[in-house]
Amino acid sequence: MIIIGTFEQSIELEQALTVLENSSISKDQILIIFMDDKPSPIQIPGRTQNIHSNAFEIGMASGTGCAVIGASVGFTLYLGPIICGLLGALIGFTIGYALYYFPNEGKSHSKKTKNTPEIAVIIQCANSQLPFIEEILWKYQAITVGKSN
């Protein structure tokens, strides 16, 4: 029999594997396949392929600069340094965010859903072991589990 579980890469996945190996399953019966993201010819520049995350970084960088200027100027303005600093941060963040977001908007097609299967665990086992393995996979946060009949 074959049973397949998909997981996110997590410590729970390793817990599941360890528990299985401590029962009657040997490591030769287990096969791990890493599932890669869809290769995309167009990559957006930056640390991740998530446009919002990269834009946040640029926003923080320019927001910080503008907060310093805002707070400085605030010492002579009615609203004072705190409010002017916060306004500066907000305006700077928005400008930085937009400067990254809009030029890269078209290139980005990262539609990451919450639980992306990153690993498939394939286990070969006897018919009688099936319910136990299935239970362990579900217990340690498998995203999907399937088995051959």
Added chain:
Amino acid sequence: MMNEHDPSLAKMSVFGITHLQKQNPLMIAWWSAVFPGFGHYFLNHYIRATLLSLSEVFTNTFAHINDAMIYSFCGKFELAQSVVQPKWAFGYLIIYMITIWDSYRLATYQNKIYDIAFLKNIQFPRIGIYFSEVQFLDRKKPIVGAFYSFLFPGLGQLYVHRFGLAFYAMIWWWIYLYLSRLHESLLQLMLGNLHASNLILQQHWLLFMPSVMGGAIFHAYTTTIEHNKLYRIAQRQYLTNRYRKDECFIFHKQV
């Protein structure tokens, strides 16, 4: 090629994970300009970054750079000129400029080391148990780290297990809070006393704070992302090794 020990992407110590990462050199240079030392922190040069940031706070204070900046931004250029201490200002300026350039240069070089280390894919540890600490790589949420550092710079660093940097940042934030009187001023602001709130603030110390908070948020956010990447790489290395199969058939009969 490099030296006899090929570089792995990360190393674990009692102080947390020290790792290589891809950084945009311009971004690193920018943070060095915001606060000398920060660029080096983002490149994981923790000791020199700490010394640079200490040097920044003291020489800036002696040279009255922050006060001069405030006067300049407000258009009071004569006041700015008179407040700067030439005894300290020239040295400050030299160190400031070279720090920016140094961090840019380091970022460019470390990006190349990263590429090599990434391709060599040498296994690195995921858990370290020490006499006083347990350190490990885990998957975390970037926005949580950023939010913690927004509340109190240093807390985001605690979130990514860099506790040395966390307490260094928290101690300095307390000093800034005390000397700038920001929280007292915030209280007045919340009570609706705008004028009183503005008068309480101490300009020299207040001006360090946006940079420190911004840097702490940026550090927590990007470090979390990098740790998540490292986690996936390290787990993949380990599992691939452990469950390696020379041959593998799901269907025993040859098709």
